[in-house]
Amino acid sequence: MQKFLLITLISAFFQIYPQISEKFDLAMNAFHNQQYAQANRLFEDFFNDYKIVDELYATAKYYSAESLLKLGRKNEAAISFEYVVNTFYWSNYRDKALYNLGLIYFSTAKYELCRLRLKKLLNEYPESDFYGNGLYWIGESYSIENKTKEAIQFLEEAVADKRNKKFADYSLYALANAYEQTGDYDNAVKYYDQLLTYHKNSSLAASAQIRIGICYFKLKDYQSSIVELKSPRLTNLSDEMYSESIYLLATAHYRVNEFPDAEVSYQEVMEKFPESEYYRPSKYGLAWCYFQQKRYDDAFNQFDELSTEHDSIGIKSFFWKGECKRYLGKYTEANNIYKAFLENFPDDKLAEEVKYQLGVVYFNTSNTDLATRYLISANTSDNDLIKAKSFAMLGEIELSKRDYKSAKNYFQLVLDNQNTEKPVFNRALLGIGIAEYHLNDYRNSLKHLNQLDNSDPSFEAQKLNFFIAENHFALNNYSAALNRYNFAAGNDPEINLQSVYGKAYCYFNSGDYENAAIQFLDFVKKYTDDKRFSDAKLRLADSYFGSKNYSAASKIYEELFTADTRLSINPYARYQYAQALYKSGKTTEAINEFINIQEKFPASEYAEVSLFTIGWIYFQQRNYPQSIAQYNNVIIKYPGTKLKPVIYYSIGDAQFNQGKYDSAIVNYEKVLSQFPSSQYVFDAVNGIQYSYVAKGNPEKAISFLGEFVSKNPGLAYSDQLLFKKGEIYYSLRQYDKAKSEYTHFTSAYPNSSLIPDAYYWIGKSSQNLGLGEEAIFNFDKVVNNYQSSELASASILEIGNIYRSTKNYQSAINIYDKGINQLKKSNKVPEFQYNKGMTYLEMSKYQEAYSVFEEVVMYYPETVFGDKSKFELALIDIAGGRFSSADGYLIALAENRTDELGAKSQYYLGQSLYDQKKYNDAITALVRVRTVFSRYEEWLMRSYLLSGDCYVKLNDKRNAAEMYRAVLAKYRGTPIGDEAAQKLRKVQ
Known part of the structure; x- marks a missing residue:
């Protein structure tokens, strides 16, 4: 469009100013022929002759500025472009002038001016072909000034803008790099990867590939970093980029413990690029590969060569060559290196670490005094990590001296240090736990040891589990102790010995004498020379006795x-x-x-x-x-x-067993009179009570109980004695008197734990007297006020029975629902449900009953009421003609139960098959009643009768008669015998 307009203007101009137009034409030709100096001079001649400020003039001004730019005269070009921008608002070259100004200012590091012009371009020419490129350069300018947030904003727009074709790959790279600078390595990888996907041939591809590897490295995803850095894309790299990529690859291998692979890559850098900046870092990395593989001599050689220079790598290598000697057990050589380090680098930050290591070496050589001196010296460091390690080692020294209080103090200093490394922190937790155990502070010891167990259970697992066990043992938590002793097996033979001993005593103190015997026997077999041998053998004998x-x-x-x-x-x-x-x-x-x-x-x-x-x-x-x-x-x-109370009581029991009740009473009374606070008083009172009852004088027993309680109202068991009065009357079926005594009990001991029992037995007494409403009233008291008592559930069942006996079925349903809803933890809930179902059957509500029985079977399948419900479901199914379902229930019951329910189920299976006209199958089922459930007489006889009926249907009158005769032989003259006789007459 611009070219067409230019031609139009020139054509019109030629007609008016032929001489001036020749100058314009010559200037443009010179520009297009890349003769920019001549073009600029001709444009100046043109401006001297042509004074009309129009599109042609603006065009000439633009190309004049472009010529200056091509000549590298950026400042002059900028002045001319600014003139175009500020003067010719209507010019078609204005957006391009703004774009060139942005580039000029960018190249001259005037980033604020760059952005000012490019943003003007974006705002005033949103449809310009330079829009997308402008976004990119604004983003780049922000990146250079480390304004990553703004850079990301514009670069993301540049990436999204389809017009930014020229700098699309650069925009992606710059955006990825900006994210990398912010530490957002995931997004960095995302955009580097887009560059590789859509711009495979970009000059930035290899660099992007390396950057992806670096990002994964920083994300600690070392395996992905390795994959990226081994990519076949990384070819034809400069020495600098290639050495960097191999170094990073080696380091990634190192981070994932692939030391042989790391070793190969480090050596490649060293061999191919001996002058590279990565040579010494690679040699240092190689030394660490050897060190990690426990090749301490090889590691020493590398560290030793590096230590000849006094740069940061050299100084660190000096320290680590000393460590190599220490790990080799060459403590003298290690000491010499450490001391040489302190002489050469007394002010280096590693100096305190060296002092610490000197302390470690002296500790390992049992020179605790020198070890302590160096470790205390190391604590003058400002380095919290060294302080923590030094205090931890000092704690270990005090533990070895059995100065547990000092050890605890040192370990506490480590725990108070917020910057402590995890391994050192773990060491302090274990140490303080052991110290506190020896100081008998078992709960705090457990607190610290459990903290370690929760955070790092594999840290010195044998010792950790052993001391957790010891603390639990000391606190009488034998089950917990036993569990930990089981995990305390390991390489320390002393701990193994003590763990066996500890396990044995856990079982012994818990009363599990069989397992105690196993452990003590194991101990006496393995540790015959141990000082605890005789004790263990004695406890072995005790354990056999206990078992x-x-x-x-x-x-x-x-x-x-x-x-x-x-x-x-x-x-x-x-x-x-x-x-x-x-x-x-x-x-x-x-x-x-x-x-x-x-x-x-x-x-x-x-x-x-x-x-x-x-x-x-x-x-x-x-x-x-x-x-x-x-x-x-x-x-x-x-x-x-002190055995007199039990002796008199025992003499009384012996005389009671001889039938010498009066003599027995005399000795029982000795316990009461001479030892009223003895634990045998309650038993003696019972003995006297039983003696009077045995003599046929229950009233005297009751009278005695009342008198004794009156004289001793403060006894802890007075309520139990008074309660026995009701029990005696109830056992004698004197329900009126029983009810009276239980009622008196509720007044005399309203806070007794036996109160729910009293109300329950008042209810039972009333029930036996035919006083249903009164019985329900007392059972309700138990249900409403004592739901934690086992008798609350029993009361629900009794109330339900009373309602059902009077055909008050809805009230029965309601009480069962109350039990189900309010006593959810009771083991009687399945029984409530079952009785509810039976009540519905009594009401002839078969569908409701069926639903209830199904719930019992579903939620309580392992209970007897689950099986009883299956039986009822089977009967309902038979009545409804659902034989397949019924047979399934009955077969399961008959196979899994050996009681009467099993016998009934087997019989009704035969009945179901009979109803289905499967007479032979029915006979087979009924035979099993006779072979498996023969002790259940009713179902045995019924099976004979039904077998006879099956034979009748099969027209086998001989076998039918034999079945009927079997019943008649045993039950002649009874209803079932009469039925058999009647059936027999029909087949004869």
Whole structure:
């Protein structure tokens, strides 16, 4: 369009000013022939002759400025373009002049002016061909000034603008680079990748490929970085770019622990580019590859060569060559290198680290004094990480000295340091946990050890689990301790030993004597020389005793007495041995051992207990006279014995069993009168009560209970004794008196835990007296006020039974629903549901019943009521002709149950098959009633009758008669026998 307009103007101009037009024409020809100096001179001649400010003049001004620009005279060109822009608002060259001004200002680093002109272009010429390019250059100008937010805004528009074809790849690269500068590596990768996708042949492609690798590296996605940096696109690179890409590739391999691959790439850089800036970093990386592969000699050689120069890599290498020697166990050489480092680089930031490592070396060589000196010196550092490591090592030193308080203080300093590295922080958590355990601060120890377990359970797992277990053991949490001991197996033999010992005691203290025996046996087999051997063997015997393996227990006790003289005179061990003898059936030997204990250790706590145990043995043998004599013998030999309450009570029990109730009462009363605060008082009162009842004098028993409670109202179990009055009357079926006593109980002990029981038994007594409404009233009290009591569920069922017995079915449904909704945690809920279904059956509401039974089967399949519901569903299905469903339920019940429900199910399976006219199948099913469920007489006889009916249908009268005769032989004269006789007559 511009060319056409120019030709039109020139043609018109030629007609008016032929001489001046010749100058314009010569200037334009010179411009198009790239003779820019001549063009500029001719345009100046033209301006001297032509003074009309029109489009032709503006055109000449534009090309004059363009000529100056082509000559590199940017400042002069800028002045001319500014003239065009500011003077010829109507010129078709104005947008191009604005664009050129933007480029000039960009190239001369006048970025604000650049953006000013290009934004003017964007605002005033949104349809210009230079619009997209203008967006790109504005974005680039912002990028150069590190104004990445603004750069991203314009570069994203440049990428989206289809007119920006010339700089499309540059726009993508610049945008990706801007995102990279902001740390948004994901978006950076996205736009670099778009460049590679849509502009494969761009001069920026190789650089974009490398940048993608770098971005993935910074995202720590090292595998993706490796893939990108090994791309076949990376060919024909400059030495600088190629060495950089290989170095980055090597480092990515290193980061993913692919040390051999990293080693190869580092060596390639070193071999191909010895003068590259990446040579020394590659050598340093190679040294680290060797170090990570534990090739410490090779690593040392590389670090040693690098350490000859005193740049940052050289200084670090000096330090790490010392570390190589330390890892090789060459502590003297390591020490010399560390000391040389401190001499050469006393002010380097690694100096404090070196002091720390010197402390470590001295610690490893058991020179804790020097270790402590260097570690304390390292703590003067401003480096929090070194401080943390030093304090942690000082804590370890104090742990080794068993100065647990000082150790705890050092470890706490590490934990208080916010910048502590995770491994050091973990070390401090473990250390402070161990210190606190030894200081008996078990809960805080567990707090710190659990913190470590939650954050890094693999950190010194054996030691961590062991000390968690030890803390739980000390707090009597044996189950938790046992779990941790099981995870404490490892390479430390001492911890393995103590874990077996700890597990054994966990089981022992928990009363799991069988497993305790397994663990103690394991210990005594493996650790015969350990100082805990005798104790473990004694506990092995105790564990056998506790698990009722008395023969094994007595054998181990005998071995102990033979092997360890100290244990042979240990009254506890001898007592346990005697008990084991008795429990293993060696009664005479046991009695002799108990006598032996009393004679050899008369002052021992086991002496009088042994004599008492002899009496108890006679009692168990029902040798009551000898038992009583032995009990009295304890009192004779130990008149001040604390066993008197149990002795008098035991004598009373022996006399009760002899039928000497009056004598029994005398001894029971001795317990009450002489030892009113004894734990045997309650049992003695019961003994007196039972004695009176046994004498046929229950009123005296009741009277005694009332008097005793009146005299001792403060006893903890007074309510239990008074409650027994109601129990006695109820057991005698004197329901009026029982109800009265239970009612009196609710007044006397309104806060007793037996109150719900009292109301329940008031209800039961009323129910037995035919007082249904009164029974319901008391059962309701239990349901409404004591829902945590087990009797709340029992009360629901009793109320339901009362309503159903009076055909008040809707009230029964309501009470079952109340139980279902309010007692959701009760194990009686399936029974509530089942009874609800049965109530619907009684109401002839079969569909509702069916739905309820289905719910029971679905939600409580493992309960008896789930199976009972299946049975009811089967009966409803049979009645409805749904035989397939019914048979499924019945077969499952008959196969899985061996009780009466199984027998009924097997019978009704035969009935279902009979109704389906499958007579042979029905006979087979009924035979199973006789073979599997023969002890259930009713269903056995019914199966004979129904089998006979099946044979009748099959016209097999002989077998039919045989079935009927089987019933008649056993039940002649009964209704079922009459039915069999009637059927028999029909087939004869």
